[in-house]
Amino acid sequence: MWNVSVKETSYDHRLARARVRCVGPDGTALADQSVSVAQVNHDFLFGNIGFDFMDWAIGRDTSEATARLLDDYLGLYNATTLPFYLGRYEPVRDQPDAERLMATARLFQDAGHVVKGHPLVWHTITAPWMNALPLDEVEAGLRARIRRDVAGFAGVIDMWDAINEVVIMPVFTAEDNTVTKLAWAKGRVEMVRMAVEEARAANKEAYLLLNDFDLSSAYECLIEACLEGGVQLDAIGLQTHMHQGFRGEEELLDRIEKFSRYGLPLHFTESSLVSGHLMPPEIVDLNDYVIPEWPSTPDGEERQADEMVRLYTTLVSQAPVKAAVYWGISDQGAWLGAPIGLIRADGTPKPSYDALKSLVKGDWWVGPSQGMTDSDGCFELTGWLGTYDVTVAGVTQRVHLDTVEPMTIKISV
Amino acid sequence: MWNVSVKETSYDHRLARARVRCVGPDGTALADQSVSVAQVNHDFLFGNIGFDFMDWAIGRDTSEATARLLDDYLGLYNATTLPFYLGRYEPVRDQPDAERLMATARLFQDAGHVVKGHPLVWHTITAPWMNALPLDEVEAGLRARIRRDVAGFAGVIDMWDAINEVVIMPVFTAEDNTVTKLAWAKGRVEMVRMAVEEARAANKEAYLLLNDFDLSSAYECLIEACLEGGVQLDAIGLQTHMHQGFRGEEELLDRIEKFSRYGLPLHFTESSLVSGHLMPPEIVDLNDYVIPEWPSTPDGEERQADEMVRLYTTLVSQAPVKAAVYWGISDQGAWLGAPIGLIRADGTPKPSYDALKSLVKGDWWVGPSQGMTDSDGCFELTGWLGTYDVTVAGVTQRVHLDTVEPMTIKISV
Numbered sequence: 001m002w003n004v005s006v007k008e009t010s011y012d013h014r015l016a017r018a019r020v021r022c023v024g025p026d027g028t029a030l031a032d033q034s035v036s037v038a039q040v041n042h043d044f045l046f047g048n049i050g051f052d053f054m055d056w057a058i059g060r061d062t063s064e065a066t067a068r069l070l071d072d073y074l075g076l077y078n079a080t081t082l083p084f085y086l087g088r089y090e091p092v093r094d095q096p097d098a099e100r101l102m103a104t105a106r107l108f109q110d111a112g113h114v115v116k117g118h119p120l121v122w123h124t125i126t127a128p129w130m131n132a133l134p135l136d137e138v139e140a141g142l143r144a145r146i147r148r149d150v151a152g153f154a155g156v157i158d159m160w161d162a163i164n165e166v167v168i169m170p171v172f173t174a175e176d177n178t179v180t181k182l183a184w185a186k187g188r189v190e191m192v193r194m195a196v197e198e199a200r201a202a203n204k205e206a207y208l209l210l211n212d213f214d215l216s217s218a219y220e221c222l223i224e225a226c227l228e229g230g231v232q233l234d235a236i237g238l239q240t241h242m243h244q245g246f247r248g249e250e251e252l253l254d255r256i257e258k259f260s261r262y263g264l265p266l267h268f269t270e271s272s273l274v275s276g277h278l279m280p281p282e283i284v285d286l287n288d289y290v291i292p293e294w295p296s297t298p299d300g301e302e303r304q305a306d307e308m309v310r311l312y313t314t315l316v317s318q319a320p321v322k323a324a325v326y327w328g329i330s331d332q333g334a335w336l337g338a339p340i341g342l343i344r345a346d347g348t349p350k351p352s353y354d355a356l357k358s359l360v361k362g363d364w365w366v367g368p369s370q371g372m373t374d375s376d377g378c379f380e381l382t383g384w385l386g387t388y389d390v391t392v393a394g395v396t397q398r399v400h401l402d403t404v405e406p407m408t409i410k411i412s413v
Numbered sequence: 414m415w416n417v418s419v420k421e422t423s424y425d426h427r428l429a430r431a432r433v434r435c436v437g438p439d440g441t442a443l444a445d446q447s448v449s450v451a452q453v454n455h456d457f458l459f460g461n462i463g464f465d466f467m468d469w470a471i472g473r474d475t476s477e478a479t480a481r482l483l484d485d486y487l488g489l490y491n492a493t494t495l496p497f498y499l500g501r502y503e504p505v506r507d508q509p510d511a512e513r514l515m516a517t518a519r520l521f522q523d524a525g526h527v528v529k530g531h532p533l534v535w536h537t538i539t540a541p542w543m544n545a546l547p548l549d550e551v552e553a554g555l556r557a558r559i560r561r562d563v564a565g566f567a568g569v570i571d572m573w574d575a576i577n578e579v580v581i582m583p584v585f586t587a588e589d590n591t592v593t594k595l596a597w598a599k600g601r602v603e604m605v606r607m608a609v610e611e612a613r614a615a616n617k618e619a620y621l622l623l624n625d626f627d628l629s630s631a632y633e634c635l636i637e638a639c640l641e642g643g644v645q646l647d648a649i650g651l652q653t654h655m656h657q658g659f660r661g662e663e664e665l666l667d668r669i670e671k672f673s674r675y676g677l678p679l680h681f682t683e684s685s686l687v688s689g690h691l692m693p694p695e696i697v698d699l700n701d702y703v704i705p706e707w708p709s710t711p712d713g714e715e716r717q718a719d720e721m722v723r724l725y726t727t728l729v730s731q732a733p734v735k736a737a738v739y740w741g742i743s744d745q746g747a748w749l750g751a752p753i754g755l756i757r758a759d760g761t762p763k764p765s766y767d768a769l770k771s772l773v774k775g776d777w778w779v780g781p782s783q784g785m786t787d788s789d790g791c792f793e794l795t796g797w798l799g800t801y802d803v804t805v806a807g808v809t810q811r812v813h814l815d816t817v818e819p820m821t822i823k824i825s826v
Contacts (some may be wrong), residue, residue, distance in 0.1 A: 065591070167630050167631075167634065168630065170673060171630060172634075173582075185491075187635055187637055188633075188634060189637050189638075189641050214630075216578050216629075216631060217581065217584060217627075217631045218580075218629060218630045218631035218633075218634050219634075220583075220584075220601075220631075221601060221631050221632075221634035221637075221638055222599055222634040222637075222638075224600055224602050224635075224638040224641075225602075225634055225635075225638030225641050226641075226643040228602050228638050228639075228642035229641035234525065255512075258584060261597070324686040349818040
């Protein structure tokens with residue numbers, strides 16, 4: 001029997017093994033027929049941030065450079081994080097940047113992406129108008145903002161980083177802001193509860209994450225606190241910016257082990273790897289490292305490509321990990337000016353882009369492949385959990401392989 | 414009116430201001446009578462560890478050196494922490510060192526001390542027999558141990574560090590042990606709940622602490638988790654071993670501010686200050702610093718005395734702090750071999766002993782003083798919350814000043 005299979009078959013927890021039976025309109029087997037199979041998408045979320053395409057989405061940016069960057073982006077990823085930082089999204093009260101965000105979200109939704117809004121509550125990039133309010137109005141304002149945006153984007157954005165960096169939130173000192181003051185007054189769990197409950201009330205389908213850069217025991221304790229408090233989280237978000245160097249397989253596996261024991265899916269929400277010199281280790285807050293220029297170098301790009309493969313290989317090797325979101329496709333406008341992109345500022349791909357694509361759309365991808373059904377109209381399909389197009393007798397059907405349990409699928413044409 | 418007052422009156426939150434009215438058997442004022450006042454005890458717990466006196470308590474140690482050390486100890490402190498580390502208390506199953514501990518606890522109870530057991534559950538100094546058990550029996554064994562010891566010592570020891578160092582407990586790697594494995598399996602909050610609920614069931618009067626050396630946001634999150642989980646803690650224990658240098662007022666005040674916002678009393682449970690060279694800052698686990706000799710030096714002793722005053726002055730200046738327990742009276746047998754004692758190994762007091770005593774029994778202490786009642790039989794007493802003996806007309810009565818609210822006390826002789 002023809003077996004169309006993904007190249008890399010060592011990740012059992014990611015693999016569906018389906019017997020596909022093709023039948024005609026009368027239910028008889030389509031024996032010895034030419035059949036083709038092409039993977040359409042991964043269930044695993046390979047994401048990046050779509051911040052570069054917001055002006056494109058509303059037609060304000062029509063540059064060739066952005067068009068090419070978008071092609072590269074859509075050619076690799078299936079999930080997109082979009083920015084809802086209050087200080088940028090709604091710098092003037094009641095004048096949110098909703099139209100541009102909606103256009104951008106639809107652009108990616110139409111491309112088959114899972115779109116996530118980031119974040120609903122955070123103590124950084126806060127809005128001046130909110131910082132001028134008394135605490136009770138801050139809370140009311142945050143609640144209203146959550147309801148408005150989660151309801152307003154429902155059906156287009158159904159995944160949210162509900163609240164960001166709660167471990168440090170009440171004791172954050174780098175910027176005076178009222179979100180920190182509210183967190184100090186209410187306590188961490190009540191902040192998380194506020195964000196999650198408002199978001200869920202506004203969109204019953206919402207998939208809600210807690211997200212943090214602090215991957216120490218503090219975050220474990222915070223998660224235990226939220227669970228003890230009955231706050232219903234859908235996934236745990238783990239940031240892994242690596243401007244100071246790749247964390248290595250051992251540390252990544254250790255964190256996955258520690259955070260997976262709560263039984264919630266893990267999303268690596270913010271990863272970055274530099275293709276230039278590393279940030280000095282003594283820097284604690286990455287934002288404190290400000291330099292005029294941070295070039296991408298040939299050696300750095302080779303290292304970044306190698307680390308990109310090691311990072312993604314490690315993450316997909318662990319069943320609890322359901323998403324790996326990188327923090328910037330391009331060096332152009334990258335966070336901290338760091339060369340963390342997979343595309344250089346001049347628009348050419350770095351080795352990391354090709355290396356990751358050769359995994360996501362190569363070793364971990366099926367087809368398009370041509371084969372034949374057997375005398376029972378069957379063939380076997382071994383592929384990553386995800387969606388596939390099967391074409392037989394001139395008709396294409398889309399199937400979703402959603403379980404690692406052995407299955408039989410019937411294709412009726 | 415005669416006003417007998419503590420010397421240092423700047424800590425309003427520690428001071429009772431009482432009008433004392435002395436009356437005879439028939440209820441008439443004892444006017445213009447000679448009266449004397451002597452403080453007996455502080456409500457604030459000035460504690461240390463009584464580990465040095467366990468053999469003394471059972472008559473196995475009758476040395477002059479221990480007798481003198483005990484005099485120095487009782488001359489300064491009013492609270493004592495005693496060791497219940499399972500691996501030492503019960504190295505062989507069902508053969509606990511209960512008699513010696515009970516004798517020691519009674520010795521301090523008879524001296525007016527609040528005696529605390531430390532700790533009921535911990536992942537260090539575990540018992541080999543327990544480490545050989547399967548996890549369900551570990552839990553049963555811990556529960557049985559808690560019930561037995563808390564019930565067995567009730568009335569003598571009513572204060573316990575219910576569980577120790579829970580932040581690191583489930584991810585502790587320095588020693589393989591089953592308490593860590595149980596904490597990994599159950600989760601931190603359930604470990605705390607187990608310890609607190611068993612202890613409370615065994616002694617309704619038990620005053621129960623959570624105790625940790627990790628004073629970062631991780632501990633804040635753990636406390637929030639326990640409170641969300643409905644675990645009833647009586648106080649938060651904060652360790653402050655300072656072998657690597659005095660933490661300074663700013664850090665101490667910051668921690669007090671952060672941990673007091675849960676509305677629970679704070680106990681500084683384990684403080685230490687070296688009177689010799691400091692441990693290098695790169696040491697993370699203090700236990701890793703092993704040197705043949707760690708001498709106390711004249712310069713170090715002056716620094717220690719100064720820091721002792723700064724430490725205690727800072728702690729008593731903050732209302733939420735209810736206890737300050739030091740970790741060793743003598744350099745003899747001190748933890749890590751560090752010269753953290755207030756008494757040298759040769760039995761002579763260091764400047765830190767005299768400095769602390771001149772606060773606890775000097776600036777913060779009333780009398781004994783002689784004065785006269787006024788024509789209404791009254792005088793005023795301004796002193797730290799605590800107990801006082803008032804002697805008038807040849808009769809001594811003990812009074813407890815237990816509130817900072819202005820009060821009138823009647824002494825009937």
